[in-house]
Amino acid sequence: MPRWSRRAAAAPAAVLLWSAAVLAGAPPALAHGFGQRYDLPVPLWLYLYGAAGAVLLSFVVFGLFVGGREEGHGYPRLNLLRFGPFRATLASRAFVCGLRVFSAALFGLVILAGLFGNQTPALNLAPTMVWVIWWVGFSLFVALVGNLWALANPLKVVFEWADALARRLGVEEGLEGDAPYPASWGVWPALALFFAFAWVELVLPGSATPRNVAFLVLMYSSVTWAGMSLFGKEAWLRNGESFSVFFGVLARFAPTEVRVAGGKAREGCRARGPEVGDHVDCYGCFARASPGERELNLRPPVVGLLRPGAIPAGGLAFVLFMLASVTFDGLLATPSWVGAMFFLQSMTGSFGMPGTPFYGTLGLVIVPLLFFGLYAGFAGLCRAMGGGAGFRRLAGAFAYSLVPIALAYQAAHYCTLLITEGQNLYALASDPFGWGWDLLGTGGYEVNLNVVGAALVWYSQVALIVAGHVVAVYLAHAVALREAPSPKLALRGQLPMVALMVLYTVTSLWILSQPVVE
Amino acid sequence: MVARISVLALVPVLVMGGLFLLLRPDPPDAAPAERSFDIEIGEGGMRPDEVSVREGDRVAMGVGSDRPFELHLHGYDLEREVGPGGTTGISFEADLTGRFPMEDHETKRELGVLVVEPR
Numbered sequence: 067m068p069r070w071s072r073r074a075a076a077a078p079a080a081v082l083l084w085s086a087a088v089l090a091g092a093p094p095a096l097a098h099g100f101g102q103r104y105d106l107p108v109p110l111w112l113y114l115y116g117a118a119g120a121v122l123l124s125f126v127v128f129g130l131f132v133g134g135r136e137e138g139h140g141y142p143r144l145n146l147l148r149f150g151p152f153r154a155t156l157a158s159r160a161f162v163c164g165l166r167v168f169s170a171a172l173f174g175l176v177i178l179a180g181l182f183g184n185q186t187p188a189l190n191l192a193p194t195m196v197w198v199i200w201w202v203g204f205s206l207f208v209a210l211v212g213n214l215w216a217l218a219n220p221l222k223v224v225f226e227w228a229d230a231l232a233r234r235l236g237v238e239e240g241l242e243g244d245a246p247y248p249a250s251w252g253v254w255p256a257l258a259l260f261f262a263f264a265w266v267e268l269v270l271p272g273s274a275t276p277r278n279v280a281f282l283v284l285m286y287s288s289v290t291w292a293g294m295s296l297f298g299k300e301a302w303l304r305n306g307e308s309f310s311v312f313f314g315v316l317a318r319f320a321p322t323e324v325r326v327a328g329g330k331a332r333e334g335c336r337a338r339g340p341e342v343g344d345h346v347d348c349y350g351c352f353a354r355a356s357p358g359e360r361e362l363n364l365r366p367p368v369v370g371l372l373r374p375g376a377i378p379a380g381g382l383a384f385v386l387f388m389l390a391s392v393t394f395d396g397l398l399a400t401p402s403w404v405g406a407m408f409f410l411q412s413m414t415g416s417f418g419m420p421g422t423p424f425y426g427t428l429g430l431v432i433v434p435l436l437f438f439g440l441y442a443g444f445a446g447l448c449r450a451m452g453g454g455a456g457f458r459r460l461a462g463a464f465a466y467s468l469v470p471i472a473l474a475y476q477a478a479h480y481c482t483l484l485i486t487e488g489q490n491l492y493a494l495a496s497d498p499f500g501w502g503w504d505l506l507g508t509g510g511y512e513v514n515l516n517v518v519g520a521a522l523v524w525y526s527q528v529a530l531i532v533a534g535h536v537v538a539v540y541l542a543h544a545v546a547l548r549e550a551p552s553p554k555l556a557l558r559g560q561l562p563m564v565a566l567m568v569l570y571t572v573t574s575l576w577i578l579s580q581p582v583v584e
Numbered sequence: 585m586v587a588r589i590s591v592l593a594l595v596p597v598l599v600m601g602g603l604f605l606l607l608r609p610d611p612p613d614a615a616p617a618e619r620s621f622d623i624e625i626g627e628g629g630m631r632p633d634e635v636s637v638r639e640g641d642r643v644a645m646g647v648g649s650d651r652p653f654e655l656h657l658h659g660y661d662l663e664r665e666v667g668p669g670g671t672t673g674i675s676f677e678a679d680l681t682g683r684f685p686m687e688d689h690e691t692k693r694e695l696g697v698l699v700v701e702p703r
Contacts, residue, residue: 104659104682106701111607119600126596130589515659520681520702581683581697 078288078295100187100274101197103399103582105482106520108527113579116528120535120571124564127539128557140343143325143363156362166223173220173283175498180280184500188490190276191498196283197274198487201267202480208313209473212322215313216349221290225299228291242294247301247336252379253311257387259289260308261430264391268398269426276500300350304337305378315385317347318370318466319473324352327359343373368537371469372544377462383438385465389472389570390437394429396479396577399584403429441465444566452559454550463549464563467541471567474534475574478527482518489513527578535571539564612703616640623696625649625666630686630696639703641678646671657698659684 108116146152155161172195180192187193208215229241266273266282273279293302303310317323326332329344332351345351347370352360397403407425445461454460489511496509503509546560547553619641624631625648637643647655652667657674659682666672684698 102658102685104684106681106683106699109609111609115603115607118603122599123596126592129592515682516680 078291082285082288082292100193101483101487102584103483104515105523105582107581108524108575108579110579112524112528113575116532116575117572119528119532120575121568123532123536124539124568127536127543128564131540131543141366141369143323143361143365145361145363146322147360147362152362157357157360162217165218169218169220170223170227173224177280177283179498179500180276180278180283182499183276185276186500187274187276189494189497189500191494191500192276192279192283193274194487194490194494196279197267198484199491202476202484203488205313205316206477206484209316209319210321212320213313213317213324213347215309216317216324219303219307219310221287221307222299222303224287225291225294229299242298243296244298245296247297247305250379251305252381253305253384254380255293255306256308256311257380257384259286259306260312260384260387263308264387264394265427265430268391268395269423269430271423301336304350311384312388314347315388315466315469316473318373319368319469320370321364321367323347323363323365323370324349325361325363326351326355327361346370346373368470368541371466371541372548382458382462382465385469386438386441387434389465389468390434391430392472392476392479393437393570393573393577394433396475396574397433398426398429399582400577400580401583402580404583440566440569444562447562448546448559451562452546452550452555454555454559460549463545464542467538467545467563468567468570470534470537470541471531471570471574472534474530475577478530478574478578481526482523485517486513486515528575531571531574531578535567538567538571542567612638614638616642616703618642618644620644620646622671623647625655625695633696634699635696636699636701637678638701639678639681641700642675643678643698644673644675646673648672654689655686655695656689657684657686659698663689 147157176192176195179190183190183192204215225241233240263286270278273282290302290307293306296302297306305311323346325344325346326348329346331337331345331348332354335345335348335351337348337350346363410425442461445464446457448464449455449457449460455463490513492508493511496506497503542560542563543556546556546563550556550559616638619637621632621635621643623635623645627650635643635645647664647666648668648671649655649666650668652665654663655666655672655674656663659680660676662674662676664672664674678698678700681700681702684700685694686696686698687694
């Protein structure tokens with residue numbers, strides 16, 4: 067490791083300690099009026115209807131594809147950069163630079179607003195921007211459009227600027243570290259940080275207080291910058307930056323991909339594994355390729371989830387934790403969960419009242435473990451019935467096929483929040499600090515809760531969940547065909563996975579049919 | 585092949601459509617009505633702890649409490665002082681569907697909910 071990068075890693079560490087110290091001393095604040103959900107539970111009949119539909123349509127998907135053969139790993143691609151107007155906009159320096167400057171500026175504004183602005187969550191840009199626009203809205207954008215995070219990640223942009231500045235100031239080796247990243251670590255650091263993030267989101271009281279949001283962003287950024295200055299930017303983005311890993315999984319659903327002409331990895335690409343098919347969505351290779359070789363392809367949606375590829379150490383656990391935490395988010399606010407926690411409290415004595423961090427933490431550990439256990443059991447059954455690939459390989463391949471169910475649930479769960487709380491952005495654009503400014507003349511805007519009626523919300527939620535389920539069953543079928551020795555065994559081998567999917571889908575529907583208690 | 589696919593596509597459409605019509609409850613034909621509720625707030629919270637109406641109803645609540653505080657109805661964003669010795673009237677038109685907590689504005693303690701079902 068160069069001498070400088072060790073010193074460079076010390077600066078983020080100092081920011082981290084300072085933020086942690088301030089956060090620990092901050093009084094807990096109530097997130098009043100922020101993120102509050104007034105959704106009516108889906109009525110019982112509609113819940114049953116959705117569940118019946120999921121089961122029925124699973125059989126239809128079977129029927130449609132029975133006897134099908136594996137179609138290879140190819141799929142149609144359309145390189146958008148072949149067309150002048152797209153090349154002139156998407157691939158232009160002005161567009162890319164503009165996006166990066168915008169992203170970094172927004173990042174800075176969120177931190178400043180959080181630190182120095184009005185501390186009422188709804189009146190400050192930071193909580194709305196982080197929890198509603200970015201966490202909910204941007205996630206859906208990545209899944210439905212493409213991985214904009216890989217391009218606009220402000221942590222990466224700021225690090226690159228700092229690196230360039232250091233070089234100009236005479237630090238020859240820059241800020242990027244070159245310590246070899248231990249392969250056995252895989253994406254475990256990203257999973258550990260993602261767990262911490264989920265804990266902050268779902269358990270930590272006061273996570274919507276602007277100052278806390280700013281400090282948490284600073285803490286996460288310093289960990290990221292420290293990682294980059296130890297192991298190098300790309301190694302950390304691929305293994306330790308949880309949102310790059312998270313959005314990378316979601317982007318597999320999206321109808322766009324990046325690829326280097328020919329579909330081959332560049333010389334020296336460390337993300338290259340024993341892949342079958344093309345080397346796509348490798349941002350390191352894409353960045354190093356000459357402009358003429360870069361492709362931004364349209365592809366059929368969802369096919370990215372079928373891409374076999376090498377799954378790094380911890381990759382399966384990361385995907386399963388994503389799936390479980392999405393469900394836990396909803397489960398936490400159901401009367402049954404609250405009831406179970408009251409029961410637990412009466413059995414065990416004093417761990418504080420339900421709703422205190424102890425019970426949330428317990429749930430965030432137990433629910434994913436339960437999910438891991440269930441998944442391992444069903445994947446084992448798939449292998450027992452279908453044979454073929456080894457357990458690890460099979461478990462890894464099927465895990466991605468569950469992503470559409472989680473995504474559909476996430477969208478159904480948060481659609482009303484995005485529509486109502488998202489409106490806050492309109493007023494906040496004029497007054498990011500909550501100081502009563504009116505820069506754009508929109509400062510006085512008040513949220514309209516009556517945009518979509520409850521009946522429309524119910525029908526969309528159930529339709530989304532059932533559609534996500536159908537896509538998942540189709541993916542499981544395609545995975546089984548690929549992994550099993552014969553189509554006949556493939557048909558048998560996917561049955562347990564489809565049963566697990568029905569269970570997962572019905573759980574999602576059930577949560578939506580429960581009143582929200584918070 | 586085409587025949588099989590069209591049958592397989594048609595059957596679920598028919599079954600799902602039929603199931604939808606079968607399961608869906610009849611829409612209530614009652615016109616929006618005046619609904620009044622007597623609510624008592626004490627140590628254990630609000631009684632009744634859930635007030636349920638339909639969209640468009642005209643709601644009138646008479647709220648009594650054993651201690652003085654400011655009651656906040658979310659969503660409709662109504663705030664009223666309630667307290668012992670008399671009831672406080674809260675009336676509004678239920679034009680917003682949803683499940684809205686009613687809470688003590690000071691302590692943020694949730695006392696009960698107003699449920700407005702779509703018509």
